[in-house]
Amino acid sequence: MPTGPYAEIPRVDAYEKVRGRAIYGTDNNPSGVAYGAFVTATIGRGRITAMDLSEAQSIDGVRLIVNHEHTSDLQPARFIMQHGFAFQSYSPVLTPNVAYRGQPVALVVADTLESAIEAASRIRVSYEEHPFAATLDSERAEPVPQAEAATAWPIDDIVVGDAETVYADAAVKVDATYTMPTQHQNPMELIGTVAAWDGDHLTVYEGTQNAGACKFGLAEQLGIPPENVTVISPYTGGGFGQKNTMQSQQVLTAFAARELGRPVKVVVPRRQTFHDSSFRPATRQRVRLAADSAGRFTAALYDVDAQTSMHDFFQSEHADTAARHYGYGAFRSFTRLVRTDTPTPGYMRAPFEHATAFAIESAVDELAYEHGMDPVQIRLLNDTDTDIVDGLPHSSRHVSECLRRGAELFGWDRRTPEPRSMVAQNGDLIGMGVAIGLYAGSGGPNRASVRATRDGIIEISLGVHEMGQGIRTAIANVVARHLNVAPESVTAILGDTRGVPQMLTAGSWGSASSIPAAEAVCEALREALDALGTNAPEGASPAEILALADHDELSVEAATFAPGQNRDALGEIDTGHVAPSGPVYPDFITYSYAAHFVEVRVEQTTRRIRVPRVVSVFDCGRVLSPRTARSQAIGGVVWGVGGALREAGEVDPRYGGVLNADMAEYLVPVNADIGSIEVGFIDEPDPMVNRSGVKGLGEVVLVGVAPAITNAIYHATGVRARHLPVRIEDLV
Amino acid sequence: MQSFSYARPASLDSAIATFAEGGEGTRLLAGGTTLYDLMKLDVERPERIVDINGLAELSTIDTSGDELVFGALARMSDVAADPRLADEFPALSEALWKAASQQLRNMASLGGNLLQQTRCAYFRHGEPFACNKRSPGSGCSAIEGLNRGHALFGGSDACIATYPGDFAVALIAFDAEVDVAGPDGERTIPVSDLHRQPGDNPEAETVLMPGEIIIRIRVPADAVGRGSTYHKIRDRESYAFAVVSAAAAVRLEAGVVADARLALGGVATVPWRAREAEHSLIGTALTAETARAVGEIAFADAVTREHNAFKVELGANVVRDALLIASGRA
């Protein structure tokens, strides 16, 4: 079998997608389907005291109104980080409680969507209102030291050496606080469920990153055996962590369909997705960074306040990544979770790392200026071979290589270090900034099965979801190489509980958990084909061998695990749970890396900031599908531009909820905001983390873009932006 | 969405009659990009809709004479692409193509464009927000709330909602007028008088009488148009409303400003003409310094709020840049 870099192949599902043949969850319209719409809470916290349904019931076509009076048989959801299946432990509509403004309080189901929406608008709800805390800065917000938070998998503060003392005595230091607002991922495909019962069997069509959790979670909430639930999610129209786990509407949709005896579809409108799904929590991060006279980091103190909800501790992993950015002499973190009256925040793409990189990489830039050192040089100088936290070696860490290659592609040597020293012909200030990013290299167990036929069909089933990242293409490329077939002949059954168990696809472990399983099952197939004893020539395809053996088809199975895991981990994914492993493995640690180089232009009069050019180089282990990998990287950089310059949830603390809850007002970059993005890959397989040498890519691509931009803004203007997003008013 | 009756009259007379007979709960439908949006948000709940898209006579675009004439149903994208407009009135053309998105511009009509409604989130998002414009007498959430997008000019204690449109701002710089037809016949209204400042009753947004339909927009084809620009600063490079915008036009004689026009967008409750700033320009030679000074005059009387005070400094520079771009074309 050939090794080395993979060939570039087109996205295997591109034609299906551009022709509208790719059927997403709520594209399904089972016959007789009814439509649901939510009534949402208008108060920040409290209790429903009365609900007047009379007007709504008189609307033509209304079939069912579900509120807390009807749902007593349903079990509440359990939070994924408490070994449950849902993005939070709080289940709207199952009780008369209101935990945050915008939560659903009733579901109206009607023959048409229009009737459902109109009826929902006619339901009058009376409340008893309670005081609430809508933001990280609210007076009523409740900070809890993370180390004391009762959680299933506690996370302690990190203490390496005596960072306080070293910092106090240091010659060169920086002390700065960086803040970020809430952000909301907005995949094009809205959250939504189609639920259809056939007797006591429930089929759910849903765009999700976690069909397994939906299956087992729905069974638990509905009180039915999991084998009676099928979840079908062959395509997800973008997830970005929003579709990690169960959403509020799922159990209610399934319940309504059961009550009505007909299929029900609920698509959560854009505005409601801002109010009743997970989001990136607001953070406040203080970094104290010290260096010796040569520029070596001697100590880092890292204090994080990260928003969570009143009902769950959404644990912060900011410090885990911060500690791995560089080889600091000493390190100490202190994290508090700040409870607010919101939905539980969640794993929006690079959930912690994006914020951490903003803080750490800004502080490093500040220190470089303090020290009079080049920002690339100071990063190279502080690169490390071993992990300061666990003392373990890195399985692979090519961050210096990313920096060197990026600097060259970007033309970093043309940069003059002084702020405001580079001016374009039209008078715009030019700034050049750099930052690195890292993201945990996780993996997990995966089952795989493959069926090969004499007609050349290769059908592989894996526990992973296609959400636009291109995993189908990567799988086709890998299977094609291993079985010596054309990528087009490979069919991958993904996100479908009728195949192998479906683990959550997130945390950038999709490839690292499923591709080794794909390789293993291909190898098993090869062995089974060899055992047919056909004396087929070297390199014969499965179809050729099957023909020689006069066999119609052959199926085999396999399972793989991350380092340090064993078959017990399969028990978790077989029951809809997550079982990731890493980045700290028994003998090494694994991260993916990025180096971003950004040029900004700032118009002197209006202070408009533009980003004409980004160069990003990534170390993600082996690149499985060059084209979709590059596309992931470009998308990640665009996210970074959004994170740095555009995106913010606007919350009026008097009301809670989100004011700019639509795509016109919640600003993400448009095409005109994006200039040239040049992407490079180290493409060196990681020798330890798994048999395929792959680490993650989908998250690290975004990590570090924001500080590279703000560092460039500093270089252009001399203004240090310590709050995101940076807008015109910050530079006026 | 509540059920509504729908009529698509074939003549202007019958449109006026149907509109007038319908009474309060009746709305005209042109491109629908404002109306449907607000209906989906439950802010507009019309009982009757009169679709005027059957009135072909309202779709004309005529830029050949000494008046530019645009039918109320002319689409934003078609007008933006008109070659004479782009050449001789770049501010008008730019105000259109820097607005919204291509898809919206393809649907949206000029008449509807003038009457688009504020983006104030407290207005748009209904309960639980107090909003005098949506629910008279309930209060204004914006004055003590998130008011980065709210007006520095023309506000009142009842409402500080910004008029969000671009085209009307450019139109008032050129003394454009609208012809309206109603049950009592036709009349002409300067675009600068079309919108009302909120005062004590912010729910009344225009001076249009019940049953009146905008039929056309007329702009004097004045020579000042050529040296003009619509300079729009927004939070992203396209598909965003103005943070601050300026429609500026100058005519130079022997290097000295002989005629000047300046109107501001994104900062006032109505399209805002900065007359004093205009006057200060006459007879001067335009330089970066004088242009900046004009910008300062334009923003001198701004009433700022917690989150929008930066627009005074920004606005002065937007005016400065706009004037320089305009004079470069003059």
Ligand SMILES: Cc1cc2nc3c(=O)[nH]c(=O)nc-3n(C[C@H](O)[C@H](O)[C@H](O)COP(=O)(O)OP(=O)(O)OC[C@H]3O[C@@H](n4cnc5c(N)ncnc54)[C@H](O)[C@@H]3O)c2cc1C
């Ligand atoms: C996401 C988004 C972004 C936008 N961005 C911008 C922007 O950047 N800049 C900008 O300027 N605009 C912007 N707009 C607003 C857009 O330009 C307007 O929605 C559009 O011009 C309205 O025209 P329409 O024909 O669709 O009006 P409609 O929605 O059909 O009508 C709007 C209102 O005018 C009334 N009406 C329509 N025609 C007449 C008539 N002839 N006589 C009397 N009354 C009439 C209707 O009854 C209704 O009340 C944006 C809109 C959206 C949705």
Ligand code: SF4
């Ligand atoms: S500014 Fe006007 S539209 Fe906005 S909340 Fe106040 S009254 Fe309503």
